[in-house]
Amino acid sequence: MEKRVDPEDGAAYTYEELASFYKGKYKKAAIEAYWESCKPVKTKGKGKGKGASEPKAKAKGKAKAKAEPKAKGKAKAKAEPKAKVKAKAKAKAKKTLPAKTFKVCVCGGAGGIGQPLSMLMAMDPNVSELSVFDLSVAMVPPAGVAADLSHLEKRAAVKGYVMEVGKNPIDHTEECLTGCDLVLIPAGMPRKPGMTRDDLFKVNADIAKGLVEACAKYCPNAIIALIVNPVNSIVPAMAELWKKKGLDNKKIVGVTTLDCVRANKFVAEMTGKSARFVNVPVVGGHAGVTILPLFSQVAACKGIDADKIPDLDKRVQDAGTEVVNAKGGKGSATLSMAYAGARLGSSILSGLAGRRRVECAYVASDVEEGFPYFTSKVVFGDKGVMKVLPVGKLNEHETKRMEEAKAQLKTEIDTGLKYAESNSFA
Numbered sequence: 550m551e552k553r554v555d556p557e558d559g560a561a562y563t564y565e566e567l568a569s570f571y572k573g574k575y576k577k578a579a580i581e582a583y584w585e586s587c588k589p590v591k592t593k594g595k596g597k598g599k600g601a602s603e604p605k606a607k608a609k610g611k612a613k614a615k616a617e618p619k620a621k622g623k624a625k626a627k628a629e630p631k632a633k634v635k636a637k638a639k640a641k642a643k644k645t646l647p648a649k650t651f652k653v654c655v656c657g658g659a660g661g662i663g664q665p666l667s668m669l670m671a672m673d674p675n676v677s678e679l680s681v682f683d684l685s686v687a688m689v690p691p692a693g694v695a696a697d698l699s700h701l702e703k704r705a706a707v708k709g710y711v712m713e714v715g716k717n718p719i720d721h722t723e724e725c726l727t728g729c730d731l732v733l734i735p736a737g738m739p740r741k742p743g744m745t746r747d748d749l750f751k752v753n754a755d756i757a758k759g760l761v762e763a764c765a766k767y768c769p770n771a772i773i774a775l776i777v778n779p780v781n782s783i784v785p786a787m788a789e790l791w792k793k794k795g796l797d798n799k800k801i802v803g804v805t806t807l808d809c810v811r812a813n814k815f816v817a818e819m820t821g822k823s824a825r826f827v828n829v830p831v832v833g834g835h836a837g838v839t840i841l842p843l844f845s846q847v848a849a850c851k852g853i854d855a856d857k858i859p860d861l862d863k864r865v866q867d868a869g870t871e872v873v874n875a876k877g878g879k880g881s882a883t884l885s886m887a888y889a890g891a892r893l894g895s896s897i898l899s900g901l902a903g904r905r906r907v908e909c910a911y912v913a914s915d916v917e918e919g920f921p922y923f924t925s926k927v928v929f930g931d932k933g934v935m936k937v938l939p940v941g942k943l944n945e946h947e948t949k950r951m952e953e954a955k956a957q958l959k960t961e962i963d964t965g966l967k968y969a970e971s972n973s974f975a
Contacts (some may be wrong), residue, residue, distance in 0.1 A: 553587035556828060556848075557907045559938075561590045570905070579825065586826060586848065591870045606677045620776050641859045650704070651898050654729045654768075656718075656760050657736035659687035659694045659709075661883035662776065662890070666735055671698045675898040680725045682710045711944035719975060720765040726767035732900060733804075733894055734760055735776040739881060743758040746836075747964065750782050754968050761801070762974040765794050772897050772933050776804045776890055780835040781958060785922045785965030786972075799934040802897075803911030804839035805835040805924045807882065807889035811868045815861060822849050831865070831909050832925045832940050833954040836960065841954045845944040858946060900929030907938070915974050916940060920955065922962050 552561040562570070564584055571580050658667040671679050679698070690698065694955065699909030710725040737753035740746075757777045764773050773791075777783045784803035792798040808831040817824035829848045833841040835969045840863050844850040844858055853861070863873075872882040896906035906929045914923040914937045926938040943951060960968035 552590045553584060554590060555587055562869050575825075579832060583826060588958065603613060605619065622879075649902070649956035651675055651730040651901060652678040652680070652728045653898075654680035654682060654726055654732045654893070656682045656732060656734045657687075659683035659689050659691045660735065661688070661880065662886050664688070664694055665884055666890050667694060667707075668698060668701075669887060670709055670733070670894055671685060671701055672703050673891070673895050673898060674704070675772050675895070675902055676705045677730075679705045679707045680709065680729070682712070682722065682725050685711055685713050687711075694973040697859075703745070710712075712886035718759040719766055722760075723767055724764045726763055726771075729768040729771045731772050731774065731897055732760075732768065732773045733890055735890060736760060737777040740778065746779050746782075746961075750779055750964060750968075753777050753779075754783060754965075756784055757765070757783050757787055758790065758972065758974075761791065765791060765796060768804055769794075769796055770800075772800055772802060772901075774802045774804050774890070774893060774897065779961060780805065780911060781839060781922075781961035782965040782968070785962050786968040787965075788913055788922065789966060789969030790974055793969065797933075798913045801912070802893075802927075802934070803835060803922075803924070804890050804893050805831065805840075805909055805911050807886055808840050808842070808865060809837065809909050810885065810889045810892070812865045814845075815864060816844070816847065816853070819857075819861070820849050820852055830926055830941070832923070833951070834924055834958045835911055836961070837866055837957065838950075839954045839958045839961070841947065841950050843941065843943065843947055845947060846941055855946075862946075862950065894963060897929050897933070901931055901933070903931050905930055906936075910934075912937060917955070920958065920962065922965075923958075 550563050552563050553567070555567060556563050560686045567584055568580050571583070617775070653676050655663055655667045655670060655672050657663040660683065663683065667679065667681050670676055681691045681695045681698070691709035691711050693706040693709070698707045710722070712721045734757065737756050738749070740749045757775065761773060764771060773787070775784055775787060780803045784801060788798040788801035791801050809829060812829035812831055813824045813827045816827045816829060827847065829842050829844060829847050831840060831842045833839045842862055844853070844861065869882050872885070893910065894909055896908045907926050908929065909924055910927045911922060911924040912927055912934055913921060913924065916925050916937055916939045917923050925940050927934055928936040928938065
């Protein structure tokens with residue numbers, strides 16, 4: 550039976566195994582198209598192109614078995630290996646079905662990113678309970694967002710929680726956070742004119758600390774997904790504080806998914822391919838030059854002229870500014886960020902439910918020497934972060950850019966580590 554390599558994790562699967570894994574996420578035609586895009590594993594004694602006609606070959610085998618009932622011995626012999634494969638596929642499908650649903654909290658759920666993010670999480674079939682938490686100065690009361698979302702035709706029970714400005718989250722979030730499996734935090738102040746990245750960090754690090762500290766007390770086993778800028782410094786700071794508390798710092802995840810989403814869309818626009826089947830890994834960090842899309846690792850990019858790659862790379866780096874300018878300075882990338890956050894959130898929940906998922910994320914890592922935190926592909930499973938995958942092979946342009954990205958990222962990681970050294974959770 551032919552196997553092909555799934556570019557998501559580099560492992561080889563049969564068509565049945567691939568189909569059972571993606572069943573429910575994509576339609577049959579889309580899965581078959583994806584199968585065709587996967588590279589076959591070379592094996593002895595098999596002709597070229599056999600995998601392409603495999604679904605049809607199976608149909609022919611069934612028709613032949615039905616048309617020749619007298620040849621039971623032969624039919625049975627032929628059916629046995631197929632039956633084994635089907636049984637294996639069914640067993641795998643059963644094994645990966647969600648065993649339970651989850652409680653999710655969105656801290657900052659009544660804001661520009663928080664509201665659409667809360668809606669998308671309320672629509673996720675893995676979510677049975679959703680907490681919407683925010684401050685009393687939010688755009689609208691969290692209870693109002695919860696009431697609005699509670700009218701959706703979805704299973705999630707939604708409840709809002711509010712806290713007065715200046716109060717400590719650890720004293721006001723027990724009910725909100727207790728029992729959570731995933732906490733998404735699109736909180737903090739936006740960067741204002743004249744504000745340096747260090748200025749922004751000092752403000753937002755304290756905001757993040759209050760919320761993550763409360764999570765450490767009320768839901769220490771939850772995955773904490775941070776959408777708090779500057780991510781390159783905030784994540785190391787919170788992860789090190791989490792570790793000082795005696796907890797697993799791989800539970801702290803920086804949301805960099807929007808970089809992948811943008812890279813996928815831009816490549817799709819340039820090539821005319823469906824963005825659904827474009828999967829650009831974006832490594833490094835989540836700001837400016839630290840954002841490094843690896844276009845050389847994507848089959849869909851082979852048709853793009855090499856001299857266009859630097860501009861495409863730069864566009865992914867500056868995409869946030871593109872949105873700010875288009876909104877006339879009256880807003881930032883709130884909707885696309887909510888979409889990206891929900892995509893990562895959904896993958897994390899699918900992983901917790903037993904369905905392996907691979908997404909790029911900024912986590913505690915040892916894939917690049919000297920960088921304790923780094924963005925690369927991460928395998929999410931039933932324990933959260935199961936494996937951090939290596940960056941892979943780089944071309945000449947990407948190798949040069951990697952050095953540039955690391956130089957900037959190093960200083961931003963150090964900023965977070967210094968904060969953690971001088972602070973602690975209650």
